[in-house]
Amino acid sequence: MIKAAIITIGDELLIGQVIDTNSAFIAQQLNLAGFSVAKRVAVGDVYNDIKNALDQTKQEADIILITGGLGPTADDITKPLLCDYFGGKMVVNQEALTFIEHLFANVFKRPFTERNKKQAEVPDVCTVIQNKKGTAPGMAFFEEVNGRKKIFISMPGVPFEMMAMMTDDVIPLLKETFNPSKIEHRTLLTAGIGESMLADMIEDFETALPTHIKLAYLPNYGMVRLRLSATYNETPNDTTEVDTLFNTLQNLVHVYLVTNVDETMEQTVAKLLIANNKTVSTAESCTGGYIAHLLTTKAGASAYFEGSVVSYSYHAKEALLQVNNDTLLTHGAVSEAVVIEMAKGTLKNLGTHYTIAVSGIMGPGGGMPDKPVGTVWVCVGSQQKLIQRKFEFRFDRDRNIKLTALYALNMLRQFILTDDSN
Amino acid sequence: MIKAAIITIGDELLIGQVIDTNSAFIAQQLNLAGFSVAKRVAVGDVYNDIKNALDQTKQEADIILITGGLGPTADDITKPLLCDYFGGKMVVNQEALTFIEHLFANVFKRPFTERNKKQAEVPDVCTVIQNKKGTAPGMAFFEEVNGRKKIFISMPGVPFEMMAMMTDDVIPLLKETFNPSKIEHRTLLTAGIGESMLADMIEDFETALPTHIKLAYLPNYGMVRLRLSATYNETPNDTTEVDTLFNTLQNLVHVYLVTNVDETMEQTVAKLLIANNKTVSTAESCTGGYIAHLLTTKAGASAYFEGSVVSYSYHAKEALLQVNNDTLLTHGAVSEAVVIEMAKGTLKNLGTHYTIAVSGIMGPGGGMPDKPVGTVWVCVGSQQKLIQRKFEFRFDRDRNIKLTALYALNMLRQFILTDDSN
Known part of the structure; x- marks a missing residue:
């Protein structure tokens, strides 16, 4: 080249x-x-x-x-x-x-x-x-x-x-x-698996790659992007070789596969929403509007995004999402019960098909023995069904915020994929 | 060195x-x-x-x-x-x-x-x-x-x-x-003036600087940071020389001065809120939660930040901020009348001392002959008084979002500084 x-x-x-x-x-x-x-x-x-x-x-x-x-x-x-x-x-x-x-x-x-x-x-x-x-x-x-x-x-x-x-x-x-080489890139995004486990999982595939096709690992915020790059001297008549290998790679990692095109998590979620003609809202505490920001980074967001409530204080959770004061006092803001009520509140107030609700402790202060810094509750779902999950991140504030946003978006993506109403 | x-x-x-x-x-x-x-x-x-x-x-x-x-x-x-x-x-x-x-x-x-x-x-x-x-x-x-x-x-x-x-x-x-040089840095942040006008304004000051003291212009998103760096072989006994020059520099640019420490616009606003024991909320359309994200990036935000409403759609503006449907239909979402109602809505619902409301067209699509891409209305104020201003940014979506957030925060900063109730 x-x-x-x-x-x-x-x-x-x-x-x-x-x-x-x-x-x-x-x-x-x-x-x-x-x-x-x-x-x-x-x-x-x-x-x-x-x-x-x-x-x-x-x-x-x-x-x-x-x-x-x-x-x-x-x-x-x-x-x-x-x-x-x-x-x-x-x-x-x-x-x-x-x-x-x-x-x-x-x-x-x-x-x-x-x-x-x-x-x-x-x-x-x-x-x-x-x-x-x-x-x-x-x-x-x-x-x-x-x-x-x-x-x-x-x-x-x-x-x-x-x-x-x-x-x-x-x-x-x-x-x-000059007479440039012809390069074919194929990129996929995985979530929920670390770089080393992924490498073990696809070791045989990687070892068997021909020398003109390279595999790159591109980890970022708990997700790993894999890229195949095939280099040819002339424009290939067909791209079967790299497409076949890319299919094999997708099959090998399919449990963790987010998307098989070179796009971000939020773009994948946006495309899913548009394809199913659905809308989303968010109710954010610890992420402070960052999930809404990600969902509106690209133009055309109004097709699927209605709005968000950033309810940082108890009062905001009560006033804007009708979270019960009792629930807050009994369970604390970072709790399963509260994220469920936050999700229900946005779904009701904004009337969207889907919502994401998050509440957590991003650090560096605010940790408690039973809820250390990095504890996050996420609830995603629809008017019909909600699912919730607890995460325990262990990083600095900035990274905890970004990880929370990406894992929450991934939960919504998985929810939409298995949603019977689509 | x-x-x-x-x-x-x-x-x-x-x-x-x-x-x-x-x-x-x-x-x-x-x-x-x-x-x-x-x-x-x-x-x-x-x-x-x-x-x-x-x-x-x-x-x-x-x-x-x-x-x-x-x-x-x-x-x-x-x-x-x-x-x-x-x-x-x-x-x-x-x-x-x-x-x-x-x-x-x-x-x-x-x-x-x-x-x-x-x-x-x-x-x-x-x-x-x-x-x-x-x-x-x-x-x-x-x-x-x-x-x-x-x-x-x-x-x-x-x-x-x-x-x-x-x-x-x-x-x-x-x-x-190694024995590094001892460097004393002094940094200030300006807003509302371009790099070349700033350079003209402080040309004599810059020309007269001794050779061991350098001035750097660090422009970023419509604001220019100025940094004086004094280099010494040994730790100086006192820093009068650079402090005196830094005072002169502050006086020269005082009309545009945001802060005389090396911090971000949102940190300056946060410090002002804390010093005055006041709270803030935001009502965001085009910025999609980015202002809220900036205000919650640093720990301790709950001392001054209550929450935000990201009202991307007409429906969200009506449901969460009680913006009148008539106002939206008559003036459009990107209008002085709508940002005023958005600001009033958050102030009422969240009961904060101050609020920021923004509505604009970030691009690349959505521009109209009378409201081209980059048109933004910002309203800031308190329960007693609101002020609003129109901006016309001419950049790409990402830059328009960030500029809007920073100019809106600067408007709030100026509002707080002249607020009689403090």
Whole structure:
């Protein structure tokens, strides 16, 4: 496979205040196009560090994609550095200049300064890639290293400018320049089983995989995603090989299988609700609205999501969900009896087909001898039937909240699958 | 300053499936402790790529922190590779084994397998760092390169395991091994002003800073954090110099100042509520519970947070907040009239001192000519008084949700500060 490397440039990446989402996007696009990413490097706005990164990555990859450091201020040194590195001199690119002038006149509605004009300058040894979303043009450089053709492409660091340039220009240019491998990915999500037990369960399958098909374990919040990636030199005539293996894998883990497409737990639940034309609500105590947030993260949530009650206090549970004060006093807020009443309250008030109710102790304080931190009661069900279950998580507050949300969504998913009314 | 490099390992980082948040956390912690990060590298679970990354980074940094690739499955090769690299052999670490057995028996409540036992094996040439949150132990290796002492520390890739190890063990070990610079950080948060206008406003201040004091702009979701970092070789006897400059900076930006400590908007609001002994509720449509989630992220939320109503549908707004059907039909859900009724409904039902109500169109669908995607109405106030404001955000769904939450919290903060009843 043709190998690529990604270099992101900017001091802000090295002090940890910015999470590098550009690299993930670039890597995704490269993989989808059949290129493999061998390495990602982040360096500061430091001449020698950038130069070293270029020297190293061109030994390790044929495609070197660079973002950042193209702004108009003094600390943005990428463009002059690339000009030196490839032995060019700076010239004004007329097409870029015309577009930047248009941006200032018609979009930003700000005066156009000398500093802005400099943004239209590019090294005369590059192929310019016009930036349709902003002021800094992209630049492609070609070089032969150890007898192999290498391409270096510098893109702006502003995510939406980079994204447009990547999909519209860079990927087509790379496909034209190289002959990428064809990769078929198949992904499934499991819940309720740890990575090691899963590995034991599918050990024979994994060992028997042909060398051009790889299996990856991607664990996250108590769930493990499994991904098969098959690499071919040419677009395969059919995908029977990887599909058959993926079917076998699904059968092996079927007890724990959540979904056989690359989606989140909440997307799986949303699709199930939409397919069955059903609605859901939530009654949340310890998760503080996080389950509702997950269910509304993707557009189109109003098709299945009515609303939620976040009843943090006793009073809120009584006022908004008609939980009995007696039940609260007798059993405590974190109890089977209370989550059942919370579930009944939302089902009645919001009239949804399904609901999820949760109450727990997320920590770090609030634990009791009989109800330690991490104790959670979850109730899911419909107007006809409720089921409830106690969990005992043992992590920090943030993780306990996220685990509770995902396990509760998984309980609802299982409930819907076995619901006779569908 | 002592330089550090971060190596993250895992195929998932190179296909763009996972956004690398670990690097940002590690970089933050290193910077806070007085170490500078020169480079971040991500490589796949590939022997030679990991080895090359080790070879390169030890020429460029004295501290090499490594995460990932320590799992129990076949694709996790970091541990045997480090064992080879530093010329050791694998031995069972008794302390780690005892802890892993305890985890399986008492926390995971799952059978303990041979595969899990292997997780307690470590190279005999490393110093073991016990993992208090999971099964994969951390490992520290020491080597002299070009006459300089180098330390390599391998940590698990699971974020909460890595985070605990980083703060509890790795940072203290690094401080003990090296003599880091002493850095005094002072951080403030602004809202309602862009980065470039802020830069113009404080240009003279910034230009006049002594060379050992740096100013960083850290923009995030429409707010800009400013951080002064003063670097000293020895712990300074007093911090008057940086404190005086920080006071000047606060005065320069005081109109936009949210807080002069390094905390989030929701923490600032929580502290204000606690200080005034007041409670809050929320009525959320477009944010889907995200504001409630923010307010309950930190422990102790029950002191000021009663609960929320997430009223996604018309029906939920009517059933849970007594919004008039007429108001909804006349003005639409995203309107000044509706957020006012939502705010009144929560204040009445939950009896809190303050409330936040939001209704908007987060996109990508749902926009209308007079109410494009990003239109949001926010109402905040008390039992005595409400104020409302329209926002027009122009981003993607995720960013619109987060911006709405933060601007709404900022409106409440400003309301509380000018509330006569306090």
